[in-house]
Amino acid sequence: MFGIPLFDLAWLAVALLAAGALTGLLAGVFGVGGGAVAVPILYELFRIVEVPEEVRMPLCVGTSLAIIIPTSIRSFNAHRAKGAVDMSILRVWAVPVVIGVIMGSFVARYAPADLFKAVFVAVAGVSAVRLLFGKDTWRFGLDMPSKPIMVVYGWIIGVLSALMGIGGGQLSNLFMTFYNRPIHQAVATSSGLGILISIPGAIGYIYAGWPRAAEFPDVVALQPPLALGYISLLGFLFIVPTSAWLAPVGARLAHRLSKRRLEVAFGIFLVLVCARFFASLVT
Structure with missing residues (x-):
């Protein structure tokens, strides 16, 4: 299968379980769906099984979104049980x-592969700077903005x-x-967004991804039953x-860590993610 040795497939399966x-x-600690971890790992997996560069990144992104569904549900329920989720924001x-x-998702059908990487680098970079070097004076306001502004922010977050x-x-x-x-409330509330997004x-x-599979009939990783459009069922199941x-x-x-430790840990994690995709953009 995939034209690679059985030993390599077994190693990849173990790697996916560990991933x-x-x-x-990380989804539970940082209130994220885990996509920032899953996408880079899936990118390497699909490189090994020779998925073409044109469809590799969207296949990673789509698979990541599918993976986030059960992870975000469990993370959200755990945070809500502690009363830390702001339901009014959600x-x-x-x-x-x-x-x-x-x-x-509509843009993903036509976007070049580098667009996905560029968005990853930009968002991860800004977030890391804020978490690692930001001060309490770095604020837009002391309370959440009005509903129209919140709606715009919500749309941007979704895209x-x-x-x-x-x-x-x-x-x-x-x-x-x-x-x-x-940060603890932000993490807890963010976990609920994973359900709305994934x-x-x-x-x-x-x-x-459905029509793209027809354009690459020789790429097994894109074809049913191993994939549905841009979602790899293999990656999802493992x-x-x-x-x-x-x-x-x-x-x-997450609820046992201090505010500063949580910020630094999340910031370092985002730096690593940002570096990985920036390297793939320039090579």
Whole structure:
């Protein structure tokens, strides 16, 4: 299968299970869906199995969105059980975020591969700078903005998340901390966005990738039953079990960490993600 030795396939399966564990842990700790971990790992997997560059990155993003569905549900439930989720923010963001995801999924059907990487680098870089070097005086305001501005922010979060294959945690964490919300509350509330983003996003990437599979009939990783559009069922099946299992563990860990430790840990993590995709853009 895939034209590579059975030993290599077994190694990849183990790597995907381990990646799932790390994805779930980080999803719970940082309130993200885990896409920032899953996308780089899937990118290497699809490179090994010789998925063409033209469709490799969107296949990673679509698969990541599918993986985020169960992970974000478990992470959100764990944070909500601790009473840390601001449901009023999620209610305002629900519709514009979903609209943004649908639009981002449509763009994915026609966008060049480098666009996905560029969005990853830009968002991860800004978020990392804010978390590692930001001060309490770096604020847009002392309270959340008016509803129209919130709606615009929600739409932006939806579009960019659909192009990055993330659950919106990086973006909403950044936004909420700029408006004086504690990092723990930002993390907890962000976990709810993963549900709003991942489900319509995954459906959109199935639609976006379906015709592309016909253009690459020799690429097994794009064909049913191993894929549905831009969603790799192989990646989904191997990553989901361990990611969903460890997401609540990460959520419990997040509430034991100090505010500064959580910010520094998340910032360092984003620097690594940013560096990985920047390197692939310039090579």
